[in-house]
Amino acid sequence: MQPVLNVEDIKRAEVALTRVGISVSELMHRAGYAAAQEALEMGDDVANVAILCGMGNNGGDGWVAAEALQSRGVNVKVVTPIDPDELSGDLARQMAQRAVRAGVSTLVGPSRDELEGLLSAADVVVDCMLGTGFHGEPRAPFDIWIDCVNGCGTRVLSVDVPSGLSAQTGHAPGGCVMADITVTMLALKPGLLADRGRDACGSIVVAPLAEQTERIVVDADPVAWRADLEDYLDVMVPRSNSVDKFTRGSVLVVGGSSRFIGAPVMAARAAARAGAGYVTLAVPDAIAPIIQSHVLEIPVVGLPSDSGGTISKEACKTVSELAEKSTSVLVGPGMTVTSGTTAVVSSLLSCDRPLVVDADGLNCISRLTSNALPDFPELLRRNAPLVLTPHRRELGRLVGRQDNPPDSLSEQLEEARNILWSDGGSELCVVAKGSATACVSVERAVLPKPGPASLATAGSGDVLSGIIASELAQTYGRVNGLAVLCAFACEVHGYAAALAEQRYGSRGVMATDIIDCLGLASDALAEHIEFPTDDEEPVA
Structure with a gap:
């Protein structure tokens, strides 16, 4: 690095x-x-x-x-x-x-x-x-x-x-x-x-x-580390024919509302394309039939919903039971912020599965903490990996800077560390998204290679959260460096966007195009690293 x-x-x-x-x-x-x-x-x-x-x-x-x-x-x-x-x-x-x-x-x-x-x-x-x-x-x-x-x-x-x-x-x-x-x-x-x-x-x-x-x-205590491909060796899952859909991990995606139907679909499809063996999508029952018609390979579970078409408090028990059967969980895409969705996010923070919180899941945390997450460290302390994926405005809301959110990589790093230092645990990573993304853990901040400008499109954040949840599932949350795993997911995300550009042009890429290129991107990155035998060093 x-x-x-x-x-x-x-x-x-x-x-x-x-x-x-x-x-x-x-x-x-x-x-x-x-x-x-x-x-x-x-x-x-x-x-x-x-x-x-x-x-x-x-x-x-x-x-x-x-x-x-x-x-x-x-x-x-x-x-x-x-x-x-x-x-x-x-x-x-x-x-x-x-x-x-x-x-x-x-x-x-x-x-x-x-x-x-x-x-x-x-x-x-x-x-x-x-x-x-x-x-x-x-x-x-x-x-x-x-x-x-x-x-x-x-x-x-x-x-x-x-x-x-x-x-x-x-x-x-x-x-x-x-x-x-x-x-x-x-x-x-x-x-x-x-x-x-x-x-x-x-x-x-x-x-x-x-x-x-x-x-x-190094003695000067770098504010971050720029990752090279060989740095991802410890978090990459070697290819093997000795697998089935269960050994490749299972992902539960919780989100959606009558207003935002596409976000959870994109997150779930991204988790599947990124290599998870089994993905389940839990959405308000009001939209479940519509969503099921768009994801034939992914089972859809209808959750109790309120009159506005959002997940209600009554869904907490079902969501917790689904989470216990999954290898990792993603919550937030398209779910909006209500008392019901806030209760669901709170219940998932208490579960013992690797958890990714994105989009409105983060905004629910802001609501739970009155935009002062560093003052509520007990909310994030858990025994399984927790990944928060805020863009700059979401990060600003989490730390009380909703009127002047971080506007540089330096400020992203600073505010992410404010959250981490208040928690003090090693199971937390903040993926602070921007023109350059920083994956910040207690041990270090890792900067993946930035993706192309085509990532600046609606839904690409949902895709990234699905990739991270998929990587957590495939490693069963047992990784040597959570920030490095998240950075690898960002590299796959960026490379998939670059591949999509070749087909649709730099201004024509949509989030679904990125999803379709995820498998190719993962293979291409893996081909740049030769997995060593027990007595060899990795070669990039």
């Missing part, structure tokens, strides 16, 4: 490196050399490079890269807002003066026409304007420079973070550089992986800069 550090923790890691004998100056040199090497590898014909330097240490990296590229025979020109001798930062000024003495050509405070002409003639543009400490909106001249970079049509490499993007939040209120490659130093940052960062960064290359970096970054 790849560690992800908050920006403040990156600063502390830099200080830790200086304490083991690597000076800030040496770190800047290594960062500049790493950027120069990546620039050279952006094509076979890199002969002209334009480097846009700011006035801080990010600009200092650019001056080092300029000198390194010139030593390799590349025609380099550095664009700077002020004369190198006038830079206020001592280290950046020293790097700039050294590059000028080495013969690096500069362009000071260019007009827009001059800059556009330079950028369009370059083979690669290196962006070293604004670094990881930046937040807010870029000021002149950098706002103009960013526009010029994005309009030049030349390949772009950003150093540490695309200028204008917050490396912490992934926000860019004033616009940011859209890079082809981002070379980031020491470790990944949250803002590179979510929201605008997903579009702005292009391919991300991590430059460790020192052999001590791995240890120091």
Whole structure:
């Protein structure tokens, strides 16, 4: 797994490196050399490079890269807002003066026409304007420079973070550089992986800069870990012909209402497509005949319902009995929030089966806790796995932020941990969904590879909850890392959406299309990992 550090923790890691004998100056040199090497590898014909330097240490990296590229025979020109001798930062000024003495050509405070002409003639543009400490909106001249970079049509490499993007939040209120490659130093940052960062960064290359970096970054207590395929080996169920529909686990899906008929159907079909051997769907009896006609392979149980077509309190006993016969349970899709559905969710929280709570099941928990779940830790304490799958607005309601829900990956992680720390148990995982999803447990937060934008469609969350319930059923809740299992389910979900895009286009995918591709996605991911024998290590 790849560690992800908050920006403040990156600063502390830099200080830790200086304490083991690597000076800030040496770190800047290594960062500049790493950027120069990546620039050279952006094509076979890199002969002209334009480097846009700011006035801080990010600009200092650019001056080092300029000198390194010139030593390799590349025609380099550095664009700077002020004369190198006038830079206020001592280290950046020293790097700039050294590059000028080495013969690096500069362009000071260019007009827009001059800059556009330079950028369009370059083979690669290196962006070293604004670094990881930046937040807010870029000021002149950098706002103009960013526009010029994005309009030049030349390949772009950003150093540490695309200028204008917050490396912490992934926000860019004033616009940011859209890079082809981002070379980031020491470790990944949250803002590179979510929201605008997903579009702005292009391919991300991590430059460790020192052999001590791995240890120091781990000691810095990463805010999250980015998963690689081999990390899922312990939660994947190896293929075997020695199975039947019972040994592959059974899933109970509880949800639905006269208003939302499709949500529980999609969740149940996703659980089946993801590999569960047996799926049962429990819905209000008012809609059970309609739903049964849509899921021929899945038995439908009608639950007592009220006059509004929602599950009533009288269903609690039946639901509990069905749960006891199942390997895992999913509650919430399409059920709406009433006194009856809230009672059903409360009763399932008390059962001893692995439980996934999604959609209105989460909103029922918000109602039970008056939008203050961290103040009611006893509600979530149980002896079987519990997975909550809130998107940002649902997460906001759970923690009392319904008027200002989390708007970044950083805040998703923070609020998920507020829920986890109040509970304190190892059987809870919060799958905080957004442009990047974080699967957060007490042990660690795992970031699966984000899926495509086609997941932003109604019903895709129901599909994900069905996959998670299916994975829990197939492992019988006995997993080595609940967050890793949930992250694997997210990867299957995302890959299935990518396969659906090939058939329907990036804007044409619907949730049911994702369901149809789940089996293919699971097989494709499994083929990338070779299951080891007892004395072998996994190969990815």
